[in-house]
Amino acid sequence: MIITRLAVGFLGTNCYILNMPYRNDAVLIDPGDNYTKIKAMLDSKGLTAKALLLTHAHFDHTNAVAQFARDGAKVYLHHLDVHMSRNDFGISGSMGVRFCPFDVDVVLNDGDLINECGMTFKVMHTPGHTAGGVCYLSERIIFSGDTLFFMSVGRTDLPTGNGRDLFNSLKKLFALDGDYDVYPGHGDKTTLFFEKNNNPYV
Numbered sequence: 001m002i003i004t005r006l007a008v009g010f011l012g013t014n015c016y017i018l019n020m021p022y023r024n025d026a027v028l029i030d031p032g033d034n035y036t037k038i039k040a041m042l043d044s045k046g047l048t049a050k051a052l053l054l055t056h057a058h059f060d061h062t063n064a065v066a067q068f069a070r071d072g073a074k075v076y077l078h079h080l081d082v083h084m085s086r087n088d089f090g091i092s093g094s095m096g097v098r099f100c101p102f103d104v105d106v107v108l109n110d111g112d113l114i115n116e117c118g119m120t121f122k123v124m125h126t127p128g129h130t131a132g133g134v135c136y137l138s139e140r141i142i143f144s145g146d147t148l149f150f151m152s153v154g155r156t157d158l159p160t161g162n163g164r165d166l167f168n169s170l171k172k173l174f175a176l177d178g179d180y181d182v183y184p185g186h187g188d189k190t191t192l193f194f195e196k197n198n199n200p201y202v
């Protein structure tokens with residue numbers, strides 16, 4: 001899997017472009033803003049976005065979803081965050097950003113398998129930052145959204161956040177066998193093993 005990271009929007013959210021060699025279709029994890037910038041990167045690689053895998057429904061992870069959906073990409077989101085695809089409780093407004101509502105094509109549950117663009121992803125429900133937060137696992141890689149960061153974890157004070165749930169979600173991640181590369185929703189890439197041993201929040 002080829003992974004390209006773009007930091008988008010004023011919170012510098014990580015949008016990941018994923019594709020397999022010799023294919024022209026791509027998966028986007030969290031196209032949170034800057035449609036034009038993401039599209040330009042796709043074009044430069046000769047790729048078309050076919051699927052949008054959302055780790056949760058906060059605006060900084062979803063504000064370019066409607067534009068890519070209009071181009072034909074399919075939108076994936078956990079069922080407990082679907083209500084936030086139309087209305088984000090004013091979170092974006094409180095930060096001076098317009099929320100761009102979107103439609104969900106595939107409603108996810110824990111353990112679902114997604115096959116897109118020659119890649120397979122397993123859905124792990126990791127509530128705590130939001131009720132419908134998920135991680136996507138593929139090969140030895142985790143896209144952790146705002147659940148787990150390099151040396152940090154997601155905040156739990158926003159609507160549907162819950163500290164106990166987040167703690168249990170982290171325990172679930174750390175119970176996975178072997179090591180994984182972790183690509184978070186903000187900041188630098190890390191590994192599960194490193195966070196297990198060094199993350200001050202767990």
Ligand SMILES: [Zn+2]
Nearest residue numbers: 056058129146
């Ligand atoms: Zn978030």
Ligand SMILES: [Zn+2]
Nearest residue numbers: 013060146185
């Ligand atoms: Zn975020």
